[in-house]
Amino acid sequence: MLKLSLAFAALAFIAAPALAQDCSKTTEGTAPLAQFPAVRAFYDSMTLGDASLVDCAVGPDWLNNPSAPGTPKGPDGFKPSVGGIRAVFSQYSFATQDVVATGDKVVVRSLVTAVQVAPFLGVAPGETPVTFQTIDIHQLGADGKLAQSWHVEDWMSFLFQRGALPLKAE
Numbered sequence: 001m002l003k004l005s006l007a008f009a010a011l012a013f014i015a016a017p018a019l020a021q022d023c024s025k026t027t028e029g030t031a032p033l034a035q036f037p038a039v040r041a042f043y044d045s046m047t048l049g050d051a052s053l054v055d056c057a058v059g060p061d062w063l064n065n066p067s068a069p070g071t072p073k074g075p076d077g078f079k080p081s082v083g084g085i086r087a088v089f090s091q092y093s094f095a096t097q098d099v100v101a102t103g104d105k106v107v108v109r110s111l112v113t114a115v116q117v118a119p120f121l122g123v124a125p126g127e128t129p130v131t132f133q134t135i136d137i138h139q140l141g142a143d144g145k146l147a148q149s150w151h152v153e154d155w156m157s158f159l160f161q162r163g164a165l166p167l168k169a170e
Helices: 002-019 037-048 051-057 075-088 155-161
Strands: 058-065 089-102 105-116 130-140 146-153
Touching (some): 037 051, 037 075, 037 089, 037 130, 037 146, 051 058, 051 075, 058 075, 075 089, 130 155
Parallel strands (some): 058 146
Antiparallel strands (some): 089 105, 105 130
């Protein structure tokens, strides 16, 4: 029995690197986030459309604020968003504009560029790229991963660019 246990332990030790999450994937323009790997993984998951990077970004009890009722905590609460974003937008990318860190919080102001490929907010898809700002406040946990995030997306700019809210002269 001891030999069998040692064999399983050795196998687990050898296989562990292969089973470990690859958190080394990056996107261009993330240099301002280099000292915050979990925050960078948060944005890279959406830019690359790779929900596996969510495990590198958020801790097991991560809270998304505001969150829809019934949204699970942790990676399972965020992973569906990655697929949802990529189903609506192609060529989705973040350009980090500002990073401000204090204590356990990291604030990121980004410019998103994307092409809408599916209906969203009552607006039909289009071929022209849109750009809009996001501001996120991320609280880091003791493990270095995100413990909580608060988001603000400039959907008004999106709607204007897509012609859903035309400006009218009064």
